[in-house]
Amino acid sequence: xxxxxxxxxxxxxxxxxxxxxxxxxxxxxxxxxxxxxxxxxxxxxxxxxxxxxxxxxxxxxxxxxxxxxxxxxxxxxxxxxxxxxxxxxxxxxxxxxxxxxxxxxxxxxxxxxxxxxxxxxxxxxxxxxxxxxxxxxxxxxxxxxxxxxxxxxxxxxxxxxxxxxxxxxxxxxxxxxxxxxxxxxxxxxxxxxxxxxxxxxxxxxxxxxxxxxxxxxxxxxxxxxxxxxxxxxxxxxxxxxxxxxxxxxxxxxxxxxxxxxxxxxxxxxxxxxxxxxxxxxxxxxxxxxxxxxxxxxxxxxxxxxxxxxxxxxxxxxxxxxxxxxxxxxxxxxxxx
Amino acid sequence: xxxxxxxxxxxxxxxxxxxxxxxxxxxxxxxxxxxxxxxxxxxxxxxxxxxxxxxxxxxxxxxxxxxxxxxxxxxxxxxxxxxxxxxxxxxxxxxxxxxxxxxxxxxxxxxxxxxxxxxxxxxxxxxxxxxxxxxxxxxxxxxxxxxxxxxxxxxxxxxxxxxxxxxxxxxxxxxxxxxxxxxxxxxxxxxxxxxxxxxxxxxxxxxxxxxxxxxxxxxxxxxxxxxxxxxxxxxxxxxxxxxxxxxxxxxxxxxxxxxxxxxxxxxxxxxxxxxxxxxxxxxxxxxxxxxxxxxxxxxxxxxxxxxxxxxxxxxxxxxxxxxxxxxxxxxxxxxx
DNA sequence: TGTCTTTGCTAAATCGTTTTATATATTTGC
DNA sequence: GCAAATATATAAAACGATTTAGCAAAGACA
Numbered sequence: 249x250x251x252x253x254x255x256x257x258x259x260x261x262x263x264x265x266x267x268x269x270x271x272x273x274x275x276x277x278x279x280x281x282x283x284x285x286x287x288x289x290x291x292x293x294x295x296x297x298x299x300x301x302x303x304x305x306x307x308x309x310x311x312x313x314x315x316x317x318x319x320x321x322x323x324x325x326x327x328x329x330x331x332x333x334x335x336x337x338x339x340x341x342x343x344x345x346x347x348x349x350x351x352x353x354x355x356x357x358x359x360x361x362x363x364x365x366x367x368x369x370x371x372x373x374x375x376x377x378x379x380x381x382x383x384x385x386x387x388x389x390x391x392x393x394x395x396x397x398x399x400x401x402x403x404x405x406x407x408x409x410x411x412x413x414x415x416x417x418x419x420x421x422x423x424x425x426x427x428x429x430x431x432x433x434x435x436x437x438x439x440x441x442x443x444x445x446x447x448x449x450x451x452x453x454x455x456x457x458x459x460x461x462x463x464x465x466x467x468x469x470x471x472x473x474x475x476x477x478x479x480x481x482x483x484x485x486x487x488x489x490x491x492x493x494x495x496x497x498x499x500x501x502x503x504x505x506x507x508x509x510x511x512x513x514x515x516x517x518x519x520x521x522x523x524x525x526x527x528x529x530x531x532x533x534x535x536x537x538x539x540x541x542x543x544x545x546x547x548x549x550x551x552x553x554x555x556x557x558x559x560x561x562x563x564x565x566x567x568x569x570x571x572x573x574x575x576x577x578x579x580x581x582x583x584x
Numbered sequence: 585x586x587x588x589x590x591x592x593x594x595x596x597x598x599x600x601x602x603x604x605x606x607x608x609x610x611x612x613x614x615x616x617x618x619x620x621x622x623x624x625x626x627x628x629x630x631x632x633x634x635x636x637x638x639x640x641x642x643x644x645x646x647x648x649x650x651x652x653x654x655x656x657x658x659x660x661x662x663x664x665x666x667x668x669x670x671x672x673x674x675x676x677x678x679x680x681x682x683x684x685x686x687x688x689x690x691x692x693x694x695x696x697x698x699x700x701x702x703x704x705x706x707x708x709x710x711x712x713x714x715x716x717x718x719x720x721x722x723x724x725x726x727x728x729x730x731x732x733x734x735x736x737x738x739x740x741x742x743x744x745x746x747x748x749x750x751x752x753x754x755x756x757x758x759x760x761x762x763x764x765x766x767x768x769x770x771x772x773x774x775x776x777x778x779x780x781x782x783x784x785x786x787x788x789x790x791x792x793x794x795x796x797x798x799x800x801x802x803x804x805x806x807x808x809x810x811x812x813x814x815x816x817x818x819x820x821x822x823x824x825x826x827x828x829x830x831x832x833x834x835x836x837x838x839x840x841x842x843x844x845x846x847x848x849x850x851x852x853x854x855x856x857x858x859x860x861x862x863x864x865x866x867x868x869x870x871x872x873x874x875x876x877x878x879x880x881x882x883x884x885x886x887x888x889x890x891x892x893x894x895x896x897x898x899x900x901x902x903x904x905x906x907x908x909x910x911x912x913x914x915x916x917x918x919x920x
Numbered sequence: 921t922g923t924c925t926t927t928g929c930t931a932a933a934t935c936g937t938t939t940t941a942t943a944t945a946t947t948t949g950c
Numbered sequence: 951g952c953a954a955a956t957a958t959a960t961a962a963a964a965c966g967a968t969t970t971a972g973c974a975a976a977g978a979c980a
Contacts, residue, residue: 254936265960270938281957303703304649305936308640308965324669329660333686345700347683350669364681367639504867528864531840590966601930606968617927641966644935 253299262293273301307369316554317365318348319358319375320398327497327524327541328376331398334547335374342555344371353440353470355380362388372554377402379442394557396550400444401569408553408568410546414444417539417574418451421493421521424537424576426459428583430491430519434464436479436503437495448495448523464489468499475502480509483518491519491582497526497538504532520581534580545572589635598629609637643705652890653701654684655694655711656734663833663860663877664712667734670883671710678891680707689776689806691716698724708890713738715778730893732886736780737905744889744904746882750780753875753910754787757829757857760873760912762795764919766827766855770800772815772839773831784831784859800825804835811838816845819854827855827918833862833874840868856917870916881908 255273259266269290271280277287293299307313316339320328336346347370351358355378362384365373372394377385382402389395389407397409425433435452437445449465456463466482468475479502483489492507494500500522512518514534521537522529529536549570591609595602605626607616613623629635643649652675656664672682683706687694691714698720701709708730713721718738725731725743733745761769771788773781785801792799802818804811815838819825828843830836836858848854850870857873858865865872885906 256936266937267939267960267962268958271959274938280959283958286958300699300703302644302705302936304640304644304705305965306938308638308644308936308967309938311965313640323659324662324665326660329665333660336685345704349672363636367636368681369638369640501863501867508867527837528867531837531844531864532867533869591968592966602967603930603932603969604928607929610968617929619928622928638966641935642968644937644966645968647935 252302253297254302255299258290258293258297258299262290264290311369313369313371314343315345315347315368315370317368317370317373317375318346319351319361319365319373320348321351321353321376321378323348323350325498326526327543330543331547331550334544335551338547338551342551344555344558351376351378353378359384366391366393372396372558374398374550374554376400379440394554396554396557398546398550400442403443406567408557408570410549410553410570410572411444412541412546412572412574414447415451415454417576418448418493418495418523419455420451420576421523421537421539422452422455424578425491425493425519425521425582426455426461428515428519431461432464432486432488433461433491433493433519434466434482434486434489435493435495436466436468436482436499438470438499439467440470445495452493468502475499476505476509479503479506483507483510483512489518491521494520494522497522497524497529500536501526501528504536514581515584519584525577529579532581537579537582538577540575540577542572542574588638589633590638591635594626594629594633594635598626600626647705649705649707650679651681651683651704651706653704653706653709653711654682655687655697655701655709656684657687657689657712657714659684659686661834662862663879666879667883667886670880671887674883674887678887680891680894687712687714689714695720702727702729708732708894710734710886710890712736715776730890732890732893734882734886736778739779742903744893744906746885746889746906746908747780748877748882748908748910750783751787751790753912754784754829754831754859755791756787756912757859757873757875758788758791760914761827761829761855761857761918762791762797764851764855766920767797768800768822768825769797769827769829769855770802770818770822770825771829771831772802772804772818772835774806774835775803776806781831788829804838811835812841812845815839815842819843819846819848825854827857830856830858833858833860833865836872837862837864840872850917851920855920861913865915868917873915873918874913876911876913878908878910 255266255269259269268282271277271282272287272290318332318335320332323329323332332348339346349361351361358378358381373388374396376399377397382405385395385402385405385407395407397407399411401409401411422433433456435449437449453463464486468478472478483506492503494503507514507518514520523539525538525540529538553568591602591605595605604618607613607618608623608626654668654671656668659665659668668684675682685697687697694714694717709724710732712735713733718741721731721738721741721743731743733743735747737745737747758769769792771785773785789799800822804814808814819842828839830839843850843854850856859875861874861876865874889904
């Protein structure tokens with residue numbers, strides 16, 4: 249249990265002041281006209297004893313922690329974990345650490361987590377916001393901390409946001425089913441007022457209206473343990489449905505269980521398309537057609553925006569609102 | 585950008601000393617004989633202005649951060665993310681926060697991460713250790729920080745460890761294939777000296793030896809992008825193989841791709857069993873038989889052990905070495 | 921009345937940094 | 951040769967908490 253060495257020890261050991269050591273440590277030696285001789289001596293000593301500044305003390309003094317708080321819906325969801333990994337990597341290269349957590353789309357939990365992050369003095373936030381968190385985000389930005397929102401657009405919040413073109417993507421996916429001859433296409437989504445979900449619905453509606461086809465929308469409670477029986481019941485009730493467009497990957501997983509449980513054949517008896525790609529969809533038989541979000545791009549934009557805000561402490565001149573487009577991956581489940 | 589309130593502000597505002605405020609804050613009012621009157625006044629004020637102590641300052645002074653560092657192999661692997669979630673939940677209930685990261689089984693990266701955690705002054709560690717990290721772990725425990733190791737046993741390291749019974753589990757899985765009439769059973773594993781992998785191999789060997797059956801072992805490099813073609817080539821070369829036991833879930837995923845690419849029928853032409861359960865295995869056709877690790881138990885034991893060490897700052901009297909047993913989930917892929 | 925306890929509170933040191941203001945030599949300019 | 955400029959380094963005040971040691975007033979006891 250050896251004692252950690254401090255800047256004081258170094259100064260005492262070398263018979264100089266801690267101010268000098270601090271300046272050298274922070275690369276301000278030249279600016280502060282410390283002789284090269286002394287700089288070398290200090291650096292050598294620091295290397296020798298493997299001294300690392302105490303980050304707590306430093307943060308306490310400077311008010312910066314070099315930590316970014318990342319809040320996604322569910323870190324075990326492949327879509328979000330991919331994004332987290334990419335953001336983490338980029339942050340490290342820029343001297344920032346990431347701490348992440350899952351909101352589970354729970355407003356109260358998210359509120360708690362924001363509070364916790366703020367108590368830990370993170371320098372900036374990247375958040376996939378649940379419903380009803382608007383005020384907390386506002387408080388955050390008002391406190392001067394940069395915030396980048398992902399995946400969802402919150403009307404009335406003046407902060408950088410990165411979303412995908414949900415309406416267009418859903419429209420395209422629905423059209424694909426229509427073009428493959430499906431007529432009674434259902435849209436299975438979650439019971440959420442989140443704008444991105446509404447837009448996916450609008451995309452579906454637009455395509456169906458254009459084609460003058462009947463619409464079947466089923467809403468499932470988020471995180472419901474009953475999603476499989478609920479979807480099964482829905483499909484049983486509407487026997488003429490010949491295709492389903494699932495609004496998220498986990499809904500589709502439940503849907504596949506339901507369809508398989510009913511013994512229906514994909515794609516002959518029922519066509520399937522899902523939002524958000526997933527390894528399972530590629531390996532399932534038949535492979536599932538999906539709308540894939542550009543995870544790399546999302547991560548890239550998010551961290552770049554945040555880093556820009558962190559670098560220049562000036563208030564953002566203009567809020568950025570980035571809309572990315574998705575790619576549509578056609579697999580067997582939607583072709584007949 | 586309003587200023588945060590400090591303990592100083594409170595003391596000044598109420599015309600008392602910060603010492604008093606601090607005592608009340610830390611629940612030592614009674615012990616320190618602060619009058620109930622004053623306690624109430626201070627607490628009311630604190631609630632009113634929503635004061636939160638600065639955690640950096642507190643940690644700097646106390647040397648405790650109330651943060652646990654969790655390092656798993658890959659946070660996007662369902663096995664590890666499940667464990668992470670469980671550990672996180674339990675920690676919160678005990679006033680500890682978790683920060684986690686993925687080692688990717690990379691020794692150098694892990695070393696970096698340990699250093700980073702140590703610089704952040706985490707109070708304790710839960711680590712899934714890669715190969716060659718023994719010395720770093722020793723340094724850690726020597727520095728007095730409690731460390732709990734998961735999933736892998738490191739010989740010669742005196743610290744609490746939680747593992748599963750790899751040999752017995754692998755033996756059981758192999759026996760299952762033998763009992764189902766498979767004769768030429770291959771074992772596909774990673775090229776790692778990690779003890780848990782060696783034990784899985786031993787379990788396979790033991791069962792095969794007992795049954796006097798020929799052994800086919802294929803090692804794939806960890807994180808190899810070539811795992812699918814490598815497994816394909818292996819199966820092509822050894823045409824008589826009629827079953828494969830995969831040592832990890834990601835190897836099995838690659839294996840399924842290989843088998844599907846070759847057009848072989850599971851389980852008629854080739855039986856499959858995997859270590860580590862995965863949602864994909866349940867949904868695959870046919871569903872894949874697996875050895876499932878007791879994630880809840882692992883998480884529970886890990887956090888309990890660590891919390892015990894953190895509570896009593898006394899040095900551990902005796903290191904705990906917990907061996908948990910797995911459950912074997914029989915699905916279609918291994919029955920004929 | 922004088923001493924001893926108890927009650928109720930606080931001053932000041934400390935954790936390990938950064939940063940502002942300042943001190944002391946040494947050079948330069950003229 | 952003297953003032954001004956420059957080079958080199960430092961003392962001390964923050965940052966916001968915890969904790970040790972101790973002080974004054976009031977009550978208890980003889």
